[in-house]
Structure formats: C-alpha cells, structure tokens
Amino acid sequence: xxxxxxxxxxxxxxxxGTAAQNPEQVPPERIKQGADIYAQNCSGCxxxxxxxxxxxxxxxxxxxDQKSRFVNSVTKGKNGMxxxxxxxxxxxxxxxxxxxxxxxxP
Amino acid sequence: MMKRIALATTFFFLATTLAxxxxxxxxxxxxxxxxxxxxxxxxxxxxxxxxxxxxxxxxVKRLVPVWNVSLNSSYGEQAQPLVYDGVIYVTDAExxxxxxxxxxxxxxxxxxxxxPATPRVVCCGVSNKGPAIYNGxxxxxxxxxxxxxxxxxxxxxxxxxxVAEWKDGYSITGAPLxxxxxxxTGISGAEFGIRGFLDxxxxxxxxxxxxxxxxxxxxxxxxxxxxxxxAYLRGGGSTWVTxxxxxDLDLVYWxxxxxxxxxxxxxxxxxxxxxxxxxxxxxxxxxxxYYQLVPNEMFDLDASWxxxxxxxxxxxxxxxxxxxxxxxxxxxxxxxxxxxxxxxxPFEKVNWATHVDMATGRPVESDMAQKVRAGEQIELxxxxxxxxxxxxxxxxxxxxxxxxxxxxxxxxxxxxxxxxKPGQRYAGLENLPAPRPPNEPIAHVDxxxxxxATHKWRAPILDIPHYAAVIATAGGLLFTGKETGExxxxxxNTGKTLWQxxxxxxxxxxxxxxxxxGRQYVVVQxxxxxxxxxxxxxxxxxxxxxxxxxxxxxMPE
Numbered sequence: 001x002x003x004x005x006x007x008x009x010x011x012x013x014x015x016x017g018t019a020a021q022n023p024e025q026v027p028p029e030r031i032k033q034g035a036d037i038y039a040q041n042c043s044g045c046x047x048x049x050x051x052x053x054x055x056x057x058x059x060x061x062x063x064x065d066q067k068s069r070f071v072n073s074v075t076k077g078k079n080g081m082x083x084x085x086x087x088x089x090x091x092x093x094x095x096x097x098x099x100x101x102x103x104x105x106p
Numbered sequence: 107m108m109k110r111i112a113l114a115t116t117f118f119f120l121a122t123t124l125a126x127x128x129x130x131x132x133x134x135x136x137x138x139x140x141x142x143x144x145x146x147x148x149x150x151x152x153x154x155x156x157x158x159x160x161x162x163x164x165x166v167k168r169l170v171p172v173w174n175v176s177l178n179s180s181y182g183e184q185a186q187p188l189v190y191d192g193v194i195y196v197t198d199a200e201x202x203x204x205x206x207x208x209x210x211x212x213x214x215x216x217x218x219x220x221x222p223a224t225p226r227v228v229c230c231g232v233s234n235k236g237p238a239i240y241n242g243x244x245x246x247x248x249x250x251x252x253x254x255x256x257x258x259x260x261x262x263x264x265x266x267x268x269v270a271e272w273k274d275g276y277s278i279t280g281a282p283l284x285x286x287x288x289x290x291t292g293i294s295g296a297e298f299g300i301r302g303f304l305d306x307x308x309x310x311x312x313x314x315x316x317x318x319x320x321x322x323x324x325x326x327x328x329x330x331x332x333x334x335x336x337a338y339l340r341g342g343g344s345t346w347v348t349x350x351x352x353x354d355l356d357l358v359y360w361x362x363x364x365x366x367x368x369x370x371x372x373x374x375x376x377x378x379x380x381x382x383x384x385x386x387x388x389x390x391x392x393x394x395x396y397y398q399l400v401p402n403e404m405f406d407l408d409a410s411w412x413x414x415x416x417x418x419x420x421x422x423x424x425x426x427x428x429x430x431x432x433x434x435x436x437x438x439x440x441x442x443x444x445x446x447x448x449x450x451x452p453f454e455k456v457n458w459a460t461h462v463d464m465a466t467g468r469p470v471e472s473d474m475a476q477k478v479r480a481g482e483q484i485e486l487x488x489x490x491x492x493x494x495x496x497x498x499x500x501x502x503x504x505x506x507x508x509x510x511x512x513x514x515x516x517x518x519x520x521x522x523x524x525x526x527k528p529g530q531r532y533a534g535l536e537n538l539p540a541p542r543p544p545n546e547p548i549a550h551v552d553x554x555x556x557x558x559a560t561h562k563w564r565a566p567i568l569d570i571p572h573y574a575a576v577i578a579t580a581g582g583l584l585f586t587g588k589e590t591g592e593x594x595x596x597x598x599n600t601g602k603t604l605w606q607x608x609x610x611x612x613x614x615x616x617x618x619x620x621x622x623x624g625r626q627y628v629v630v631q632x633x634x635x636x637x638x639x640x641x642x643x644x645x646x647x648x649x650x651x652x653x654x655x656x657x658x659x660x661m662p663e
Contacts (some may be wrong), residue, residue, distance in 0.1 A: 039533050040524060044229065045295075045640050048536045055643025082225040087529065 007100070010074045026098045034099025037092055045081070064101045071097065128190055128239065130287060134353045140621045141191040146236055146281045147498065148618060150351040151415035156619045159631055160626040161660060162581030166595050166605045168661045169628070170455070173210025174610075177201060177653035180634005185236040186281065186575070186616035187655070194629060195258070197234045197246050199279075199652055202256060204244075207622045210657060214261030216252065220250040220272075227275045227529055229297040231636035234307035236281035236616070237349070238289065240309050245289055247278030253291050253305075255312060258320040265312035268365065269293065271492070273529045275300045284309060285351040285358050285388035292345030296363045296408075299532035302343035302380075304360055304389050316391035320345060320362045320379050328378040331401075337373045338527050342366030347410040347496055350428070352442060357385045357394060359428055359442065361410040365403045369521040369534030370479070373375035376401035381409050383430070385445060395445040399432055401468055404479070405458060405486060406535075407434045411496045418506060420448055420557060429556045431510055434469070436462055437559040451559035454493035454512055458486060479594055480519065485540050489517030491641065492572075498575035498616060500584065508556055509584050509598070511572040513549045516540040551576070551586065551601055565601030570645050573638040574630075575616035582634045585615025589638055590649055593630055609656055614638060614648050628658045 003026050037050070045056040053059065057079075062070060072078075075085035088096070128144060136144040141592045148154050161169060177183065179200040187196045193213060194205045204213040225232050228249065238245045243264060244256045250272040251524055255264045270276035275298025276381060283290045289307040295304060302320040307313065320343035322328035332338040342365045349360030365373065365380035378396070381403035400407045414429045418440070427557040428442040435456035439449040450462035459469035478484045491513055500509035517540055524534030541547070549571035574587035583604070584596040589612040595605040612634030619628045631651030639646055 038526070038535075039522065041226075043536075044531060044533070046537050052539050053643070055640040055646065077222060082224075083223050084226065086223060087226065 026031035026102065030095050030098045031102045034097070037088070037096055038099055041084075044070075050100070051104065059100050060103065062100055067097055070100065107186035108444055128241070133240065133284060136398070140190070142191070143618045143620050144239060145188075146186055146238070146283065146348040147412060148577065150285070150353065150525065152350045152412045152498070153414060153416070153503065154498060154575065155502050156577065156579045158621065158626050161619070161628065162583065163580070163597060163604060165660055166581075166583060168663070169595070169605055169607070169658050170661045171477070171607065171656055171659050172627075172659045175203070175205055175210055175212055175655045177203065177633065177655065179632070179633065179653040180651040181653070182408055182639070183233040183615045183629055183631035183633030183653040184231075184233040184279075184432070184636055187629055187631065188237055188239050189618065189620050190226045190239055190258070192622060193258075194655070195237050195239060195244050196631065196655055197237050198633070199232045199234050199249050199611065202237065202244060202246055202261065202601055204258070204261060207627065207657070216261040216263070217274070218246075218254075218503055220248060224250045224272050224277065226297060226405060227272055227298050228277050228279070229294070229637075231639065233279050233635055234281075235279060238282040238284050239283060240284040240289070244307065245284070245310060246548075247280060247282060249277050249279065251276045251278050251293065253278070253282065253289070253307065253312075261374075267307065267312045267314065269630045270300075275529055275532075279344045283348050283351065283358065286353070286356060288315060289390045290358060290388060292349075292360065293346070294341030294344050294346040296344035297531055297533055298342035298367055299526050300344065300367050300530065300618055301339050301341060302345050302362060304345050304386070304391065306388065318386060318393065320384070321474075322378065322380075331376040331378045333372070333374055340366055341373065341377060341380060341531060344410070347412070350413050350415050352415055352426075353492050354445060355426075356387060357442070359413045359415070360387045361408070363408045363410045363411060364406045365628055367524050367532045367534040368404060368406055369524055370402055370404040371521065374402070377403065380519060381407050383428075383440070385442070394455070397440055397445040397467065399438065399446065399469075400434060404521075405434065406490050406492075407432065408492075409433075412493075412498045412507070414499065414501045415442060416501055418505060418556065425597070428492040429501070429508060430438045431512070432493040433488070433494065434458065435488050435493035436469070437508075437554065437556060439556050449557045451561075453515060453554055453559040453561075455487045456493070469554050478519065481521065482519035483518055484596055485516050486519050487516045488513060489513060489515050489540065490519060490535070490537055491517070494544070495573070495637075497573050497614070500576045500578040502578045503592055505579065505598070506556070507562055508554045508555065509576045509578055510552050511549065511551050511570045511574065511586060514546070515542070515548050515571075526595065551584070551596060553598070553601065563599075566598065570642050571635055571638065573614040577619060578615050579619060585617045585619070585630070587615070587617070587630060587632070589614060589642065591632060593617070593632070593658075607658070610650065610654055611652050612639075612646065617639060623661050629655060631655050
C-alpha cells in the first residue's frame with residue numbers, strides 16, 4: 001500500500017514538474033473533466049469556453065510550460081480570484097490544467 | 107456636591123444616549139430633517155430624492171471636494187452611507203467606518219474578518235451595500251453571512267449572529283433594514299443552489315425572531331409550484347437588496363431573486379416565490395400578499411432591487427403604488443395595499459416576452475423563449491445583465507418621474523446541464539457576447555414616466571454602462587457616477603451633464619445629500635468593483651483600484 005502511495009506521489013511530482021503537456025498523451029476524459037469543472041466554477045468570470053474572459057485572466061494566453069504557476073494560483077488564489085485549494089482535489093486542478101492547455105477545439 | 111455630580115453625570119449620560127439614539131419616528135420621517143440620512147434609499151419609500159436645493163443648476167459649478175477618506179480596500183465600493191448627528195457611517199466588504207463630517211477625520215474603523223475563500227460563493231463582486239442604524243447601533247451583514255451590531259460611538263462589536271453557512275453558497279452583501287423595531291436581513295447566493303429567506307432580529311440583543319423562506323417547504327402553500335423532491339432546497343430566491351417599508355400599512359416590500367439553477371429543465375412549475383415581491387409584516391415575517399413577476403423564471407430575472415413607494419395618479423385617482431424597473435425590461439406599477447398589477451410596460455428592448463398580460467399578471471413568452479427552452483442558442487434582449495440592474499433609480503415626487511441608469515445590450519445564451527454540488531455555481535447557462543452594431547448606445551440615463559414607461563429624455567452612453575445609483579434633488583439635479591471615476595451632476599430636465607469631478611477610482615456606489623451646520627453636502631464612495639468590472643474588463647482594466655469616501659460642498663462665492 002505504502003509503495004503504491006509512493007509511486008502515486010512520484011507520479012504527481014513528475015506530472016507537476018513536466019514543463020509542457022503533450023495533448024496526445026492526455027486522456028480526453030481528463031480534458032472533459034476539466035472542461036466540466038471549468039464550465040461550472042470558472043466560466044462566470046473567465047468566460048464560456050475561455051472565449052470571453054472579460055475582466056479576468058485570459059486563460060488562452062496562459063503559458064503552457066508554467067503548470068506550477070497555474071496550480072499555485074488556483075490553489076491559493078490570485079488577484080481577484082479566491083483560493084480553491086480546499087474545494088478542488090489535486091486531480092481536479094490537474095484536469096483543469098489539462099483543459100486549459102488543450103484549449104477549446106473550434 | 108455629590109448631588110451636583112450625580113445630576114451632571116445623569117445629564118451627561120442622557121445627552122450621550124440621546125445623541126446616539128435615533129428613534130423609530132426619526133427613521134419613519136427620514137428626509138424631513140435634512141441633517142440626517144437614516145435609511146437605505148433616503149427614506150423608507152426609497153425615493154432617493156432630496157428637497158435640498160442650495161446645490162442647484164446655477165450653483166453646481168462651485169461644487170468642490172471638501173475632504174476624502176481612504177477606505178483601505180480594493181474590493182470595490184457599492185454602499186450607501188448613512189448620516190446621524192454629524193457623523194457618516196460607511197461600509198464596504200472589509201470595514202465599517204465612522205467619519206466626522208466637519209473635519210473628514212475617521213472616528214473609528216472596525217474590520218470585518220472572513221475566510222479569503224468566501225468570494226467563491228459571491229457571484230457578482232465582493233462588496234457591501236451599506237449599514238442600518240438604530241438606537242445607538244450600526245448594523246451590517248458580512249460576506250460570510252453573519253449579521254453584526256456595532257456601538258455607534260466606538261465601533262465596538264455588541265453582538266454577532268450567524269445567518270447561514272457560506273460554504274453552502276450563502277453570503278450577505280445587502281444592507282439590513284430596521285422596520286417597526288425589527289432588524290431584517292436578506293441573503294445572496296441564488297447562483298449557488300441556496301434556498302432564500304429573510305430573517306428578523308431583535309436589534310438590541312441579536313435574538314432571532316423569525317425566518318421567512320422565499321421558497322415554501324412541502325406541505326406549505328406554494329410548494330406545489332415545485333417538482334417533488336429537493337429542487338425547492340436549491341431553488342434560489344435570494345433577497346440580496348434591501349426592501350422598502352410603508353409604516354402606515356406596516357408592510358415591508360422585499361424583492362426576491364432568480365430561480366436556481368438558471369436552467370429551468372429540472373424545476374417545472376411557477377417556482378414560487380422566486381422572481382417575486384413579498385409584502386411582509388415586519389414584526390412576525392407574516393406574508394400578507396405576493397406578486398410573482400416571472401413564473402418559471404430562467405434568465406436570472408431578479409425582482410430584487412428597489413421597489414419605490416409613492417402615491418401617484420392612476421386613471422384620475424390617487425393610488426398607493428410601488429414601482430420597479432424589472433431586469434427583464436418591464437416597468438411594474440403595483441397597488442401596494444394588495445399587490446394588484448396596475449401597469450407593466452417595456453422601458454427597453456425585450457424579446458423574451460411579447461408583453462405582460464394585465465389580466466393574469468404573467469409575461470407572455472415569445473418564440474425566442476420557447477426556442478431556448480427547447481435547447482437552442484438565442485440572442486436574448488435584454489441580455490443576462492438586464493435592462494436595469496441593482497444601481498438604484500430615483501423618484502421625484504414633484505415631477506412624478508423616475509430616473510435610472512439602464513442598459514441596452516444582448517447576450518447569446520443557451521442552457522447546458524448542471525449538477526448540484528454544495529458551494530459551487532449552480533447556473534447551467536452558456537453566456538456569450540452578442541455582436542453589437544457600431545455606434546449603438548450600450549446604456550442610457552433615463553427619465554421615465556411610471557405608468558406609460560415612456561422616456562421623457564434619454565442620455566445615451568456609448569462606452570461603459572453606469573453602475574452607480576441615481577439620486578435626484580429639488581435643485582434640479584441628478585447625481586450619479588461612472589466606472590471610470592467621474593462623479594457627475596445632470597440636469598434633471600434634459601439629462602445634460604452640468605458638472606463632473608474625477609475621483610480616484612471607479613464609482614459603482616450610491617450618493618447621498620444632506621445638510622450639516624447649514625451647508626449642503628454630497629457624499630459618495632469611489633472604488634471600482636462589482637460585476638461590471640468582470641463584464642467590461644477590457645475597458646476597465648487600467649482604472650485604478652482603491653476605495654475612498656468623497657465629500658463635496660459649494661465653494662463660498
């Protein structure tokens with residue numbers, strides 16, 4: 001059991017440390033999960049499908065090699081955005097990141 | 107000697123108590139003594155009208171700032187200050203502040219503490235719309251859904267009560283109301299799956315007196331307008347803007363917000379009492395009558411903001427009415443003794459309904475509404491921002507006209523599935539910008555006749571809708587503000603801007619006017635915030651943040 005936890009941790013660390021996401025390696029279901037979390041919780045400010053960010057950060061411009069910055073901002077809050085760390089599990093934030101990096105397909 | 111000291115002490119105590127203890131009579135007569143502003147809306151009727159005329163069309167060019175006090179907050183200022191006995195009481199999301207009118211010096215400042223994650227359950231900007239004052243205390247709501255009483259003299263907390271759990275989507279941004287000796291508070295959160303309510307409190311002790319849910323439970327009258335199951339527990343019906351009060355009828359009129367989720371697919375029925383106005387007895391919370399503006403509401407069509415009480419001529423007879431600019435674009439006039447509909451004409455472009463049926467009181471849904479119910483995307487007029495939003499309108503009893511900041515914009519909307527999760531958004535609406543013809547106004551300042559909804563004049567706005575309340579004065583002026591920081595005075599007869607002053611941040615708050623030692627003052631909070639900042643982000647991103655209070659008076663000749 002401990003070994004599984006350790007592997008899990010390593011995987012999480014590896015994934016957090018990965019510079020950029022290769023869309024081909026991200027399961028579409030994770031992107032879909034991120035899109036759903038986004039639609040419910042984030043679209044009010046960042047705009048439906050990230051297409052209408054209005055006054056919030058334009059997530060289409062988020063550098064795809066700065067995952068830790070994304071995770072940090074979502075977890076702890078940034079500028080007008082409140083912290084989400086106690087509501088979203090790490091895998092939720094991972095899914096959100098997958099969605100942001102994959103972007104919206106026209 | 108002892109007697110003299112005792113007498114002096116008693117006298118001092120009485121003087122102190124009297125100075126800080128305004129009464130129910132004073133609240134009822136707010137506006138008659140122009141030295142005070144004791145109620146939200148500058149009178150229980152919420153006219154936002156002052157009889158003062160020293161600052162007028164001729165003299166307004168001499169209007170200058172006399173002091174400015176920083177509020178040490180960057181969340182945004184939306185409040186209406188109150189004034190009593192030479193002191194101004196101001197709130198925002200982070201502080202309650204008392205300021206001496208003579209000097210502009212801060213007398214006390216009491217912070218409000220809340221979990222930094224609370225804004226997750228605030229749909230439309232972290233803010234507070236103001237305090238209530240009564241009998242030596244200042245009352246306010248907090249973002250994390252508490253109600254607090256402070257000592258007017260010192261700012262020290264006297265009592266604090268939890269209203270609801272913010273992690274379940276509840277918050278408070280509105281100002282409380284004291285009516286017939288009861289402190290009444292509303293609640294926000296209809297975008298987060300709440301079940302709305304109003305609470306009555308003993309202002310002296312904080313004892314909870316009553317709760318009136320805006321959505322009836324199974325077994326209660328009105329619950330049959332909800333599907334079986336727990337939809338009613340998440341049905342919205344927030345009460346986020348302060349109600350008005352008629353002391354003669356002893357009725358409080360409080361608007362109820364939208365239904366939840368916005369997507370109506372899972373809540374067939376009229377969904378009482380969402381998108382309604384309730385007439386309540388303040389001492390018990392008993393509902394005397396209700397009027398639902400939009401049965402099975404689905405476009406965030408709040409009936410929340412000001413219901414303005416006045417006695418006006420209707421078909422040749424004086425009627426006790428209440429007036430409301432609905433978000434959906436109709437100007438409602440009701441008989442406030444019984445809730446009977448007297449008029450509901452459009453004051454802006456509307457495409458979700460063809461008209462309001464005067465016999466049933468119900469809006470008649472258009473083809474557009476049917477299409478969106480069927481799952482199609484439509485261009486909705488007015489868009490989800492509304493034909494008007496909370497920035498309050500004024501009523502001038504001398505002209506019989508209403509004055510309002512209105513909006514003229516559409517949105518592309520489509521319903522999408524949504525699942526209830528505690529503390530998360532519960533809307534189910536895809537909301538996108540619609541193409542705008544160039545040079546078409548996005549908003550107006552309007553002067554409108556209540557019964558016909560015709561415009562006496564319109565002052566078009568091409569860039570950013572105003573998000574500040576309007577006040578009117580017998581000096582022939584309207585005061586309001588711009589999100590880019592200009593505090594402005596308009597000619598009440600034409601809408602022409604006669605005067606403006608650039609404050610340090612955006613104005614999305616509520617001006618007041620009053621007298622102090624014979625001099626007329628106009629006071630407004632400046633500090634960009636609220637929902638418009640999100641909506642008009644591109645245009646507002648470089649407007650500096652930072653809350654402050656500005657006081658203006660005439661420069662001596």
